[in-house]
Amino acid sequence: MTLGKTLTVRAPAKINLHLGVGAPREDGFHPLTSVYQAVGVYDDLTVEDGDSWSVDVTVSDWMDRSHVPLDGDNIVDRAAALLAGHHGLAVSGSVHIDKAIPVAGGMAGGSADAAAALVALDRLWEANTSDDDLLALAAQLGSDVPFALVGGTALGTGRGEVVEPVTDTGTWWWVLVPSPIGLSTPEIYRHFDRLFPDAPAVPPMPEPLLAALEAGDPHALAAALHNDLQPAALDLRPDLAKLIAAGESAGALRGVVTGSGPTCVFLCESADQARETAAELRAAHDVVLVTTGAVAGAHPVSYV
Numbered sequence: 194m195t196l197g198k199t200l201t202v203r204a205p206a207k208i209n210l211h212l213g214v215g216a217p218r219e220d221g222f223h224p225l226t227s228v229y230q231a232v233g234v235y236d237d238l239t240v241e242d243g244d245s246w247s248v249d250v251t252v253s254d255w256m257d258r259s260h261v262p263l264d265g266d267n268i269v270d271r272a273a274a275l276l277a278g279h280h281g282l283a284v285s286g287s288v289h290i291d292k293a294i295p296v297a298g299g300m301a302g303g304s305a306d307a308a309a310a311l312v313a314l315d316r317l318w319e320a321n322t323s324d325d326d327l328l329a330l331a332a333q334l335g336s337d338v339p340f341a342l343v344g345g346t347a348l349g350t351g352r353g354e355v356v357e358p359v360t361d362t363g364t365w366w367w368v369l370v371p372s373p374i375g376l377s378t379p380e381i382y383r384h385f386d387r388l389f390p391d392a393p394a395v396p397p398m399p400e401p402l403l404a405a406l407e408a409g410d411p412h413a414l415a416a417a418l419h420n421d422l423q424p425a426a427l428d429l430r431p432d433l434a435k436l437i438a439a440g441e442s443a444g445a446l447r448g449v450v451t452g453s454g455p456t457c458v459f460l461c462e463s464a465d466q467a468r469e470t471a472a473e474l475r476a477a478h479d480v481v482l483v484t485t486g487a488v489a490g491a492h493p494v495s496y497v
C-alpha cells in the first residue's frame with residue numbers, strides 16, 4: 194500500500210436526453226435505449242489510506258444527509274469490496290463523499306460515487322485495473338455506473354450498462370430542479386410495467402435526437418427529448434407536471450423528468466435564457482441549479 198496518500202475523484206451527475214424502455218427481460222431488468230449526458234453537478238469522493246475501512250458523507254445544505262446509507266450499505270462499500278475481491282486485496286482506507294448530486298433524484302448520484310470509488314481506490318491501492326475491467330466491475334455495481342466512468346454524451350443499451358460515446362457538438366444549457374422527496378427507481382419501473390404492458394422487446398433508436406446532438410441544434414434537441422418513464426413519474430408525482438409547465442412558460446425550450454425522477458431538467462437556448470428561467474422558478478422552488486453538459490466522467494482532481 195502507498196502510505197500517507199489522499200486522493201480526490203470527482204464524478205458527474207447524469208441526465209437522460211432519451212430514455213426508451215422495453216418490456217422486462219427474464220432477469221427482471223428492462224432493455225433500454227438511453228442517451229445519457231454528464232452535467233456539471235458533482236460528487237467529490239476523497240480516499241485516504243489506512244488499515245481500517247470507513248465511509249462518511251457531507252451533503253449540500255439543501256440535502257438531507259440521513260438519506261445516504263452509511264451502515265455498510267453504501268454503494269461505495271460494494272464498489273470497494275468488488276474491486277478488492279477482483280485483485281485479492283483487503284478493503285482498506287477511509288472514504289469521504291462530498292455530495293451535491295440529489296439523492297434518489299434520477300441523476301445517478303450513487304452510481305457517480307461508485308464510479309469515483311473504483312477510480313480512487315484503484316489508484317490508492319495501486320491495483321492498475323484495465324479500463325475494460327473497470328467497466329465490467331462498474332456494470333456489476335449498477336446499470337448506470339459504467340456511464341459515470343465514461344461521461345460525455347453516450348448511448349446506453351442492454352440494461353443501460355453497455356455505453357458508447359455519441360457525436361455531440363453542442364454546449365447545452367440546463368436548469369435542474371431537484372425535489373426534496375426522492376422517487377424509488379424499482380417502483381417507477383414497476384409502475385411503467387403497469388402502464389405499458391405492451392412495451393417492445395427492444396426500444397427503438399432515437400435518430401432525430403442523435404442528429405440534433407451532432408448538429409448542436411438546441412431547438413431540435415428540445416423537440417427530441419423523451420423519457421418513457423415520465424408518465425409513471427408524473428402519475429406518482431402529479432406536482433411535476435406543473436413544474437414542467439412553469440419552466441417552459443418561464444422561457445425554457447423544453448422540460449422533462451430525468452430518469453426515474455423526480456428531478457426535472459429544462460433545456461435552454463443560452464446561458465441568459467437558463468439564468469432567466471432559473472430566476473423565475475426560484476419563486477416557487479428552493480433549489481434551482483444552472484449547469485452545462487457534456488462534462489467528463491469520473492476523474493481525479495487531486496493527488497497529494
Ligand SMILES: C[C@@](CO)(OP(=O)(O)O)[C@H](O)COP(=O)(O)OP(=O)(O)OC[C@H]1O[C@@H](n2ccc(N)nc2=O)[C@H](O)[C@@H]1O
Pocket residue numbers: 209212221222223224225227298299300301302304334335336337338351352353378379382451452453454
Ligand atoms: C432509471 C435510470 C435511467 O438512467 O436511472 P435513475 O433514474 O435510477 O438515475 C436507470 O435505468 C437506473 O439505473 P441504476 O440506478 O444503476 O439501476 P440498478 O441499480 O442497475 O437497478 C436498480 C433497479 O432498477 C430496476 N431496473 C434498472 C435498470 C434497468 N435497465 N431495468 C430495471 O428494471 C430494477 O428493478 C433494479 O433492481
Ligand SMILES: Nc1ncnc2c1ncn2[C@@H]1O[C@H](COP(=O)(O)OP(=O)(O)O)[C@@H](O)[C@H]1O
Pocket residue numbers: 260261262266267268269290295296297298299300301302303304306307375376378452453454
Ligand atoms: N453513495 C450513495 N449516494 C446516494 N444514494 C446511495 C448511495 N449509496 C446507496 N444509496 C442508495 O441508493 C438509492 C438511489 O440513489 P441515487 O443513485 O442517488 O438515485 P437514482 O437511482 O434516482 O439516480 C438511494 O435512495 C440510497 O438508498
